[in-house]
Amino acid sequence: MKRRTLGMASAGLALPIAAPALAQGGPIEISFWHGLPQPLGGLLEGIANQFNESQRRFRIVSSFRGSYPETMVAAIAGFRASSAPHIVQMFEVGTGTMMSAGRAVKPLHELLAETGVSINFDDYLPAVKGYYSLSDGRMMSMPFNSSTAIMFYNKDAFRRAGLNPDQAPATWADIRATATRLKAAGHEMPFTTAWPTWCQVEQLSAIHNTPLATLDNGFGGLSAELAINNPLMLRHLSTLVEMGRENTFRWGGRDGAGDALFANGSAAMIHASSGARARFVRELPGGVANMGVAMLPYYNDVAGAPLNSIIGGASFWAMNRGPNATRSADENRGIAEFFAFLAQARVAAAWHTETGFLPVTKTAFEQVRASGFYTQNPGADIPIQQLLRGGGQMTGNTRGIRLGGFVEIRVIMQEEMERALQGGQTPQQALTNTVTRGNVVLRNFERSNRA
Amino acid sequence: MSRPAPASHLFRGTALPWLLLLPQLVITALFFFWPAGQAVWQSLLREDAFGLRSEFVGLENFADVLADPTWLAAFGRTLLFSGSVASLALVSALFLAVQADRNIRGASVFKTLLIWPYAVAPAVAAVLWLFMFHPNIGIFGRMLNAAGIAWDYKLNGDQAMLLVIVASAWKQVSYNFIFFLAGLQSIPKSVLEAAAIDGASPRYRFWTVVFPLLSPTAFFLLVVNLVYAFFDTFGVIHALTQGGPGKATETLIYRVYTDGVVNLNLGSSAAQSVILMVLVVGLTFMQFRYVERRVHY
Numbered sequence: 001m002k003r004r005t006l007g008m009a010s011a012g013l014a015l016p017i018a019a020p021a022l023a024q025g026g027p028i029e030i031s032f033w034h035g036l037p038q039p040l041g042g043l044l045e046g047i048a049n050q051f052n053e054s055q056r057r058f059r060i061v062s063s064f065r066g067s068y069p070e071t072m073v074a075a076i077a078g079f080r081a082s083s084a085p086h087i088v089q090m091f092e093v094g095t096g097t098m099m100s101a102g103r104a105v106k107p108l109h110e111l112l113a114e115t116g117v118s119i120n121f122d123d124y125l126p127a128v129k130g131y132y133s134l135s136d137g138r139m140m141s142m143p144f145n146s147s148t149a150i151m152f153y154n155k156d157a158f159r160r161a162g163l164n165p166d167q168a169p170a171t172w173a174d175i176r177a178t179a180t181r182l183k184a185a186g187h188e189m190p191f192t193t194a195w196p197t198w199c200q201v202e203q204l205s206a207i208h209n210t211p212l213a214t215l216d217n218g219f220g221g222l223s224a225e226l227a228i229n230n231p232l233m234l235r236h237l238s239t240l241v242e243m244g245r246e247n248t249f250r251w252g253g254r255d256g257a258g259d260a261l262f263a264n265g266s267a268a269m270i271h272a273s274s275g276a277r278a279r280f281v282r283e284l285p286g287g288v289a290n291m292g293v294a295m296l297p298y299y300n301d302v303a304g305a306p307l308n309s310i311i312g313g314a315s316f317w318a319m320n321r322g323p324n325a326t327r328s329a330d331e332n333r334g335i336a337e338f339f340a341f342l343a344q345a346r347v348a349a350a351w352h353t354e355t356g357f358l359p360v361t362k363t364a365f366e367q368v369r370a371s372g373f374y375t376q377n378p379g380a381d382i383p384i385q386q387l388l389r390g391g392g393q394m395t396g397n398t399r400g401i402r403l404g405g406f407v408e409i410r411v412i413m414q415e416e417m418e419r420a421l422q423g424g425q426t427p428q429q430a431l432t433n434t435v436t437r438g439n440v441v442l443r444n445f446e447r448s449n450r451a
Numbered sequence: 452m453s454r455p456a457p458a459s460h461l462f463r464g465t466a467l468p469w470l471l472l473l474p475q476l477v478i479t480a481l482f483f484f485w486p487a488g489q490a491v492w493q494s495l496l497r498e499d500a501f502g503l504r505s506e507f508v509g510l511e512n513f514a515d516v517l518a519d520p521t522w523l524a525a526f527g528r529t530l531l532f533s534g535s536v537a538s539l540a541l542v543s544a545l546f547l548a549v550q551a552d553r554n555i556r557g558a559s560v561f562k563t564l565l566i567w568p569y570a571v572a573p574a575v576a577a578v579l580w581l582f583m584f585h586p587n588i589g590i591f592g593r594m595l596n597a598a599g600i601a602w603d604y605k606l607n608g609d610q611a612m613l614l615v616i617v618a619s620a621w622k623q624v625s626y627n628f629i630f631f632l633a634g635l636q637s638i639p640k641s642v643l644e645a646a647a648i649d650g651a652s653p654r655y656r657f658w659t660v661v662f663p664l665l666s667p668t669a670f671f672l673l674v675v676n677l678v679y680a681f682f683d684t685f686g687v688i689h690a691l692t693q694g695g696p697g698k699a700t701e702t703l704i705y706r707v708y709t710d711g712v713v714n715l716n717l718g719s720s721a722a723q724s725v726i727l728m729v730l731v732v733g734l735t736f737m738q739f740r741y742v743e744r745r746v747h748y
Binding site for chain 2: 069073076079080097100101102103104189244250251253254260261264266323405407408411414415416418419421422424437441444447448449450
């Protein structure tokens with residue numbers, strides 16, 4: 001963290017020196033704010049550097065702005081102060097807010113049309129493309145690091161409990177049985193989760209074809225309402241509360257905090273972003289050989305389950321500088337060319353194999369498959385298989401989530417889950433409160449974003 | 452004439468006094484009145500996050516905040532939190548100052564060590580406590596769990612509250628300690644010796660002689676500590692619990708941050724800041740007007 005701050009400070013010092021160079025015909029600087037900590041952030045900045053080396057006209061200046069929510073806030077504050085970055089990495093939860101952001105953002109389809117740069121979006125995975133496009137198919141932001149939630153498990157822990165390390169629990173009944181077995185064998189933390197609302201509410205709803213919100217999870221308009229007060233969510237939250245009481249489930253904290261518990265070997269099973277793979281491979285005791293990967297479990301008595309999981313991760317948004325300041329044609333050109341660079345199968349494939357994020361294009365996926373990567377790295381294709389589970393026919397409940405103010409709604413969900421898990425309220429009360437409080441957020445967002 | 456001469460006798464004209472006052476006036480205007488005015492104006496608006504569409508809503512933001520049960524709960528929680536932090540920090544600092552004021556070997560070493568934590572930034576202090584009391588990676592957190600005490604402040608609201616209170620108070624003890632120690636050292640030895648000769652026990656001497664003479668210091672510190680607990684504990688809460696679990700450690704100032712910076716609900720956040728401003732002005736006024744009368748100077 002400290003080193004990063006120093007790096008940012010020195011980047012700031014370098015700017016005034018770089019500015020005169022620009023006047024003398026040096027490269028046009030394109031600022032790029034991202035929210036990926038190490039090791040992912042370094043890999044991402046490496047790709048930006050490759051772009052810088054591939055041509056001389058533009059230079060991407062990357063800077064790490066803290067977690068995803070912090071990056072979002074920084075970009076919005078930057079816009080209000082007329083110093084927004086050219087490109088910001090925005091997590092999927094902020095997509096609804098960005099889509100309603102009017103002239104703060106430069107829609108991708110406009111950017112490409114104006115600059116004459118073309119990117120073949122038909123090559124993108126439908127789940128990825130659908131998440132970042134308008135209902136008529138026009139792209140709003142540039143997909144890049146898309147992930148989905150999957151299960152990781154510690155094979156050594158399974159072995160010590162006498163479980164088959166090559167067979168992961170597939171249903172929630174299996175998860176409970178496995179966790180109980182691990183507990184009985186003396187394991188202190190059989191199961192935890194990162195991104196609790198994403199993995200245990202949003203993904204769970206999609207996999208079981210259950211709406212998270214009305215109007216196709218908000219894709220149908222700003223007047224959507226939360227719908228998580230349903231029997232499936234009640235059953236699931238009750239399961240987690242019971243497992244918490246039996247000490248087979250441990251709350252790992254909000255957002256990505258749970259990752260650390262699996263990375264340091266404390267937790268035997270975790271539901272986390274497929275993009276956490278890069279970190280786990282580096283940090284998990286026993287390394288990649290000790291890391292089991294599996295699809296998210298489901299309740300096998302729910303009709304139609306399991307369907308595809310939904311994507312998460314982030315996309316890149318082109319932003320205008322401020323309320324009364326747009327970009328020059330050259331700057332837009334630089335942004336568009338960087339995006340076209342990212343769309344290359346070579347870049348997408350390398351990012352996928354290095355990190356565990358999805359190969360966002362079909363060509364990249366084929367390229368990686370042809371290279372034999374999946375046979376050498378069993379489980380690396382689990383995220384893609386899971387996205388295609390149920391035949392790959394997405395329903396209104398499995399396309400994704402597009403709710404305004406969703407960052408706040410996630411905080412509300414986490415607060416109410418915490419209170420249920422500590423025994424302060426029943427799972428039913430938690431769901432009722434979440435819906436009541438969440439709908440207030442949705443109505444406020446609708447009101448302040450009416451045209 | 453015993454009163455000091457009016458300013459006009461010292462300075463010719465008014466230009467120089469104004470010039471001398473100017474830096475302070477500029478700073479006050481720039482860093483207090485301007486932002487405070489902005490907050491008041493913002494509190495009457497409802498805006499989207501990017502500031503592209505705004506609507507004048509009058510006092511609606513205030514009505515919403517005051518009718519919100521979670522805000523009212525945060526209000527009560529803040530009183531509990533601030534009261535606990537201030538009393539814990541004052542009592543322990545007074546105890547330590549009285550101990551350090553005796554003639555003991557290496558007293559200056561103890562004093563230095565006790566003052567040290569004041570140099571630690573609140574966020575850093577919180578991280579220290581996190582590394583000690585994290586249920587999974589903290590030394591004491593693990594010891595507590597090994598001893599059979601279910602310690603998990605990430606899920607247990609009472610434990611989380613206890614932790615942020617102790618961490619916040621710890622941070623403030625040094626500051627109070629310096630003032631109490633100075634206060635103790637300024638009490639004339641002759642008064643204490645006279646009391647001792649009259650046969651007053653140490654305990655009796657403390658409560659009847661020392662404590663009343665310390666009351667101006669204590670009163671000043673009470674104000675400072677309450678203001679600290681209200682406003683400066685943000686870093687501790689942010690680094691340790693982020694207001695959670697649930698809303699168990701969400702104080703009013705943390706709520707302003709969450710609603711404004713995280714949820715980008717600027718109108719509501721501004722309304723809450725204005726309410727806080729009114730509260731603090733009122734609190735300070737009350738303390739100086741009523742409490743101060745009972746303090747011996």
